[in-house]
Amino acid sequence: MQNLSLIYARSLNHCIGAAGKLPWHLPADYDFFDQTTRGHAIIMGRRTYEDHNSKLDGRLNLVVSKNPHYETAQGVTVAGSLEAAMNLATESQEVFVIGGVPLLVAAFDKADRVYETRINTTVDGDTFLPEFDFSDFETSTLAHHAIDEQHAFSFDIYLHQRH
């Protein structure tokens, strides 16, 4: 059976983005994202796609836009809605909604799993998630990463699994 998962990183004040980019540079969290989503389908909003503007290798790349003529890099497919993107991903055992806000919010009620990185800082960005209610989920801690030379902030990675 197919699993629908969300994956994102947020600050203590629920910020996920600033000026079209991630507001932090945390290579170990990116590695976690990369390893977790590799081999599966990723669904992203048009602005999230434009943050990197290329195909993420080793996974089915689906970009959601209302513009049917939106042009992407080779190997990236455009869908007109979350549902249309999910219909293109029926072969994938796990489908990840990777942001931004509208898609994460729309997919939350249907999600089987949420991979959430909490970054231990507050950020003055422009893109914020609402506070999700995880009372229907069981939460486990997957990893803790301390501040070091490559990581200006510590962070914790949680898996919320729906009961």
Ligand SMILES: NC(=O)c1ccc[n+]([C@@H]2O[C@H](COP(=O)([O-])OP(=O)(O)OC[C@H]3O[C@@H](n4cnc5c(N)ncnc54)[C@H](OP(=O)(O)O)[C@@H]3O)[C@@H](O)[C@H]2O)c1
């Ligand atoms: N921290 C994280 O984990 C994380 C994850 C992802 C993104 N981000 C950051 O968040 C920011 C981008 O997120 P965002 O929320 O501003 O934008 P976004 O969701 O990436 O993109 C918004 C666009 O996606 C399309 N879209 C979204 N939902 C749609 C729907 N239901 N039906 C049709 N089209 C839909 C629309 O494109 P059109 O206008 O083309 O119709 C919409 O304008 C960036 O700063 C990015 O770096 C952070």
